[in-house]
Structures are given as structure tokens and as C-alpha cells.
Amino acid sequence: MSDRYLELSHTPFGKALASLLGLPQPPRLRRAEGPWSEQPLxxxxxxxxxxxxxxxxxxxxxxxxxxxxxxxxxxxxxxxxxxxxxxxxxxxxxxxxxxxxxxxxxxxxxxxxxxxxxxxxxxxxxxxxxxxxxxxxxxxxxxxxxxxxxxxxxxxxxxxxxxxxxxxxxxxxxxxxxxxxxxxxxxxxxxxxxxxxxxxxxxxxxxxxxxxxxxxxxGAGPREEPPALPGSLRGKVALVTGAARGIGAAIAETLAREGASVIGMDHPSAEGGLGETMSRIGGIGLALDVTARDAAQRIAAEADKKFGGLDIVVHNAGVTRDKMLRNMAPHLWDMVLDINFGSILRINDGLLKDGFKDGARIVCISSIGGIGGNAGQTNYAATKAGIIGYAESMAAVMAKRGGAINAVAPGFIETAMTAAMPVGPREVGRRLSALGQGGLPVDIAEAVAFFSSHAAGGINGRTLRVCGQNFMGA
Ligand SMILES: NC(=O)c1ccc[n+]([C@@H]2O[C@H](COP(=O)([O-])OP(=O)(O)OC[C@H]3O[C@@H](n4cnc5c(N)ncnc54)[C@H](O)[C@@H]3O)[C@@H](O)[C@H]2O)c1
Missing domain, CATH: 3.40.50.720 (NAD(P)-binding Rossmann-like Domain)
Structure with missing residues (x-):
């Protein structure tokens, strides 16, 4: 979904109107256009x-x-x-x-x-x-x-x-x-x-x-040679959950841009979108519900069959089922807790037993909603805050294997999830930030690619907000 106000405010008419009425004029952000190079500056x-x-x-x-x-x-x-x-x-x-x-x-x-x-x-x-x-x-x-x-x-x-x-x-x-x-x-x-x-x-x-x-x-990281660029993830195998659309599709695309072989996973109901995304990036689709009790074994089997193991797992699949707590039915609580949180712990436990290669890197997608909290999101915020603590406490486990686990906490990002919000909260979510706009899925994907790469070797157990300095929880 595009930010129509931002587009309008950059036309001559929109610019004049915004300055006459004292309305915000969100800047256009310059984003990288290609993969990591030796001289990005x-x-x-x-x-x-x-x-x-x-x-x-x-x-x-x-x-x-x-x-x-x-x-x-x-x-x-x-x-x-x-x-x-x-x-x-x-x-x-x-x-x-x-x-x-x-x-x-x-x-x-x-x-x-x-x-x-x-x-x-x-x-x-x-x-x-x-x-x-x-x-x-x-x-x-x-x-x-x-x-x-x-x-x-x-x-x-x-x-x-x-x-x-x-x-x-x-x-x-x-x-x-x-x-x-x-x-x-x-x-x-x-x-x-x-x-x-x-x-x-x-x-x-x-x-x-x-x-x-x-x-x-x-901090200090494991001893390993930096890769030649471009191709910061060449030779790595990455699994991305929720890869059919939105942020997950952008993550899959960005990891592929950096040279990784990507297995994109999504719920069987999203198989069509998943197929399109994977054929665009030359990835492999895995139609599988993250909450399936045998998800880790099936992921490991797929990675083993195609590539001989996994180097990177990105836990991106997530849902919202917003209701004030007084109106929240138990199945909405259970569903959000299991998809956004319980499944991540189960899949990682399974892959730590069998599936991860040495030096594996995990990236979990949290949310600033888990830091600031929103009315109507007790279920969602609990899961997204839980991920932050989980990454902190799993850091030592991953470090012992020469790997790492980190989390990215997106702010307001232009996806189907935020397009479904009512207009008022949507506009507030975009503008109440230092950069005055929502981010794009690629902004999250760039942070995930960074955490997945040698460049982030000294970072473990951390959560990075990618939110345009959204005022929520800031
Ligand atoms: N969009 C935002 O502003 C925003 C902000 C903060 C955090 N996040 C987080 O980023 C992640 C991606 O969000 P998005 O906006 O791209 O959402 P989205 O709804 O566009 O995409 C989520 C994807 O996850 C998949 N999925 C849902 N349940 C699944 C299941 N049980 N098994 C496998 N796949 C499943 C969906 O099919 C979908 O493809 C989520 O974890 C979300 O909580 C998003």
C-alpha cells in the first residue's frame, strides 16, 4: 500500500497546501538500490x-x-x-x-x-x-x-x-x-x-x-573471514517464514539478492502467493503452517534434501487478532500466541537438535507494539515482547555454536497488515515518528540481511527497532 499523502506533499500543489496549512511534509528517503558492495559510502x-x-x-x-x-x-x-x-x-x-x-x-x-x-x-x-x-x-x-x-x-x-x-x-x-x-x-x-x-x-x-x-x-564475534562483496550471503541457505507477501517476501528477496539460497515458507492457504514470490527470486516454496507440531522436522528435511542444512532462519510469520482484553475470545489469544511465539521456540528447539549448521544465525521479527503496547493488542504485544527476551536469553546458546540470534522490531510498515487498519490509527502510526512516514518492507529486509551476515558478527541477543524513530515506546 502506498502513502498517498507523502506522494501528494511532494507535488507543487501539495507542497504549497501543506505549508499553507502547517501540515507535515515527510521527506523522501534515499534507499540502497543494489546489493552490498565493498564501498557503500x-x-x-x-x-x-x-x-x-x-x-x-x-x-x-x-x-x-x-x-x-x-x-x-x-x-x-x-x-x-x-x-x-x-x-x-x-x-x-x-x-x-x-x-x-x-x-x-x-x-x-x-x-x-x-x-x-x-x-x-x-x-x-x-x-x-x-x-x-x-x-x-x-x-x-x-x-x-x-x-x-x-x-x-x-x-x-x-x-x-x-x-x-x-x-x-x-x-x-x-x-x-x-x-x-x-x-x-x-x-x-x-x-x-x-x-x-x-x-x-x-x-x-x-x-x-x-x-x-x-x-x-x-561485542566480540567469531573468527571467520569476511565474504567478498557483492554476495554477502553467497553459499548460505536461508529459511524465511511468512514469505508469500509483505515483509516476508521482501526478506526472501533481499537475502536472495545477497546470494543466499532461499526456502520460503508460508501457510498452505497462501501457496499461490508463495509460488509467485519464490519463482521471482529463484527460491524454493514450502507450504507449511508454522504451528504444525512437526514443522521443525519438515523444515530440516527440506533443507537437508535440497541444500544439506540451514545457515539462516528468519521467523517472520505473524498475525494480529486485535480485541480489547475484555472482549477477547480464548481462541484469539491462543492463535496469536502460538503463531507469533510458541512456534518460534518449537522450531528453533527442533532445528538446534537437527537442522542448523554450525554458525547459524536466527532473526526473529518482533514489533514496536511489543515495546510500547497498543490497546487491543494484549495478545500480540505479549508475543512480540516475549521474542525480545527470548533472543536475549538464547544468545549464549547460539554463541556456543559460533552463531547468533537477534530480533528486528518494525514500526509502521506499508503492508497488507497495516492497510487493514482504520484510517485514523493508520495515519497516526505513519506520522508520529521522526521520519514522518511508514517504512517499506525492504527496510526490515535490509536489517534482517545485516543480522544474517558476517557484518553483524559482533551482535548477539539484541533487538533493533526499524521504525523511523516512531514515538511509540521511544
Ligand atoms: N506491517 C507492519 O507494520 C508490522 C509492524 C510490526 C511488526 N510486524 C511483523 O512483521 C511480520 C510480517 O508482517 P506483514 O505486515 O508482512 O504481515 P502480512 O500479514 O502481510 O504477512 C504475514 C505472512 O505470514 C503468513 N502466516 C500467517 N500465519 C501463518 C502460519 N500459521 N504459518 C505460516 N505462515 C503464516 C501469512 O500467510 C503472510 O504471508 C509479522 O510478524 C508482523 O507481526 C509488521
Whole structure:
């Protein structure tokens, strides 16, 4: 389903009307058009800065430069000596940030290593980096701040400063969202400095167009060689549930784009749509209800027969059966709990016994409804919150096998599920977000592809909201 208001607000008439009536003008988001490449940031200028005492400047400069961005600096900034020293060691060139009306292309990326903050007054260095340039952030620009994970930051003042950054990026995301620009925070845990390149590339790229205001911890990952790009998932076998349409179809398509062999699964009643999606992407269809008691065995048998096992499982199938709790019949409770939640645990248990290859990665689709809660969704919200706790607690189990489990929590996404909502709540769901619009299924699919790949090797047990910084639960 398309967002007609967004389309209208970009016509000359719609633009004039929106500004006359003071209505929102949601920005057009720039999205990646192809698979992951070695240089997703090619042609873009990155303004880089650091706090005094910052710890990750050298890997950050190396990674952002290897991803294709050219580096710029603010000449007067206090943390500049660290940036210059790192650039010198890496033999990278630094240019000054151009003045506003100089005619030079503006910086599109703003990367700040805040890991040196030891006391509140020092946070002025972040203000001194962002404040002069915030007005110049272009449409679909990216702000990314890096800090030590608060849990590992040390004494209370360090912890407080690291935590303060969460408030900073959430507020900044809401300021710059009008332009389609995003602000996010990576929190580095022990060993995570070796795993920063993947998340850095993801959040700064056009693959992360609908993610803002988020905090993602990055830790140590398993030792394995990064794949040659394009083809981040070449040689991998992925199962996607609910793949006939909507978000599941986009996930199947995106994993195939990245080189994975895809088994798309959906309820037998959706076999027609499933067949169409699978023939479009060269995948294999499996018409099977996720709640079937033998689902894991049948999935494992199919994967084994066709490919010799599974590397990636995406639990996307889900339903809503909304009713106020006082009116909710028991079968609506049972159905939603079993499809959205119980089946995921059963299928994973079965595949852990037999089906998963070593290093398998699981991605579960949660919802911001499980974080913020909506009236009429006690059943749905319970399942989507449960998935978040499940991913956290299964992380250690998956890590022992060299794999990982993470969750993606979509906000309002333009699919058949949201098209069925009444007009009022639908419009509120879209506009009450920093980016002022609903996301597209591909926005969720890009995050799933990231979590399925080597690039997310340092991330396990986490939930990432892909919601345009929706105000619900934010
Ligand atoms: N669309 C949104 O805004 C949004 C927001 C948050 C979370 N989500 C979640 O994203 C996922 C996909 O949502 P969508 O909007 O694409 O929904 P959708 O209704 O368009 O698609 C869901 C798919 O799951 C399949 N399915 C349902 N029950 C099944 C079963 N028992 N066995 C196998 N397949 C089954 C359906 O046939 C369908 O193809 C769901 O888990 C949903 O809760 C969606």
C-alpha cells in the first residue's frame, strides 16, 4: 500500500497546501538500490571527530575510509590531535569541512568517537562538533556516535556520560528526521572494536534508511573471514517464514539478492502467493503452517534434501487478532500466541537438535507494539515482547555454536497488515515518528540481511527497532 499523502506533499500543489496549512511534509528517503558492495559510502564526505581520550579513532577512520567515504575535519575541535594522529598512521588525507555557501558538496556523514568522555563538562566536545554543522546536514544524512558500552565504562561518571549519549542521539534524531536524516549510537563492548566495520557501514549507508534514534551494542564475534562483496550471503541457505507477501517476501528477496539460497515458507492457504514470490527470486516454496507440531522436522528435511542444512532462519510469520482484553475470545489469544511465539521456540528447539549448521544465525521479527503496547493488542504485544527476551536469553546458546540470534522490531510498515487498519490509527502510526512516514518492507529486509551476515558478527541477543524513530515506546 502506498502513502498517498507523502506522494501528494511532494507535488507543487501539495507542497504549497501543506505549508499553507502547517501540515507535515515527510521527506523522501534515499534507499540502497543494489546489493552490498565493498564501498557503500563511495562519493560521500564524512566529517569525523573525537572526544579527547577517545579509544576507537583509528579503526573508525580506517573503516569509514575503506567503505569509500572521504574524510573531513573541523579545524578548531579539541579532539583533533587524535584524529590527525590516526589519519597520519593510516596515511589518510583529511580535508577541512567546507563553509556553508562554498559550493562544495556538504558532508553527508557525521561520525564522532565519544568514548573518551570522563565527566559531564567534557561532553561540550560533542556539542562543539555537532552544533556548528547540524544545520548543514543534507537530506538522508547520517549521524553516528560511538561510545564505550555503559556497563563497561568504569566509574559512575564514565557510565553516566556513556548513558547520556543515548538521550543525545534520540533527541537529535527527532530534530533532523524532517530531512530524512538519521542519528544512531553504537556502544562498544570488550572485543567489539574488531567488529565495528560492519555496523558502521550499515548505519551510515542507504541500507539503513528507516533506522533512527537507536542504540546498538557491539561485542566480540567469531573468527571467520569476511565474504567478498557483492554476495554477502553467497553459499548460505536461508529459511524465511511468512514469505508469500509483505515483509516476508521482501526478506526472501533481499537475502536472495545477497546470494543466499532461499526456502520460503508460508501457510498452505497462501501457496499461490508463495509460488509467485519464490519463482521471482529463484527460491524454493514450502507450504507449511508454522504451528504444525512437526514443522521443525519438515523444515530440516527440506533443507537437508535440497541444500544439506540451514545457515539462516528468519521467523517472520505473524498475525494480529486485535480485541480489547475484555472482549477477547480464548481462541484469539491462543492463535496469536502460538503463531507469533510458541512456534518460534518449537522450531528453533527442533532445528538446534537437527537442522542448523554450525554458525547459524536466527532473526526473529518482533514489533514496536511489543515495546510500547497498543490497546487491543494484549495478545500480540505479549508475543512480540516475549521474542525480545527470548533472543536475549538464547544468545549464549547460539554463541556456543559460533552463531547468533537477534530480533528486528518494525514500526509502521506499508503492508497488507497495516492497510487493514482504520484510517485514523493508520495515519497516526505513519506520522508520529521522526521520519514522518511508514517504512517499506525492504527496510526490515535490509536489517534482517545485516543480522544474517558476517557484518553483524559482533551482535548477539539484541533487538533493533526499524521504525523511523516512531514515538511509540521511544
Ligand atoms: N506491517 C507492519 O507494520 C508490522 C509492524 C510490526 C511488526 N510486524 C511483523 O512483521 C511480520 C510480517 O508482517 P506483514 O505486515 O508482512 O504481515 P502480512 O500479514 O502481510 O504477512 C504475514 C505472512 O505470514 C503468513 N502466516 C500467517 N500465519 C501463518 C502460519 N500459521 N504459518 C505460516 N505462515 C503464516 C501469512 O500467510 C503472510 O504471508 C509479522 O510478524 C508482523 O507481526 C509488521
Amino acid at each position: 563511495a562519493g560521500r564526505h564524512a566529517l569525523v571527530g573525537a572526544s579527547t581520550g577517545a579509544q576507537f579513532v583509528q579503526p573508525l577512520l580506517a573503516d569509514v575510509s575503506a567503505a569509500g567515504a572521504s574524510l573531513r575535519i573541523l579545524p578548531e575541535h579539541r579532539g583533533l590531535p587524535l584524529v590527525k594522529e590516526a589519519a597520519h598512521k593510516l596515511k589518510l588525507t583529511l580535508a577541512g569541512n567546507p563553509a556553508k555557501d562554498s559550493g562544495d558538496a556538504p558532508s553527508a556523514i557525521f561520525l564522532f568517537d565519544a568514548s573518551g568522555f570522563a565527566e559531564p563538562a567534557q561532553m561540550r566536545e560533542l556539542y562543539d562538533f555537532m552544533q556548528p554543522v547540524v544545520g548543514q546536514i543534507p537530506s538522508s544524512g547520517r549521524v553516528l556516535v560511538i561510545s564505550r558500552a555503559p556497563s563497561e565504562a568504569g566509574d559512575p561518571a564514565h557510565v553516566a556520560c556513556a548513558t547520556a549519549l543515548r538521550g543525545f542521539i534520540r533527541a537529535l534524531g527527532k530534530e533532523i528526521g524532517k530531512k530524512g536524516a538519521t542519528a544512531n549510537l553504537l556502544e562498544v563492548q570488550t572485543g567489539g572494536e574488531d567488529w565495528l566495520a560492519g555496523p558502521l557501514r550499515f548505519f551510515l549507508s542507504e541500507h539503513a534508511a528507516f533506522i533512527s534514534g537507536q542504540v546498538l551494542p557491539v
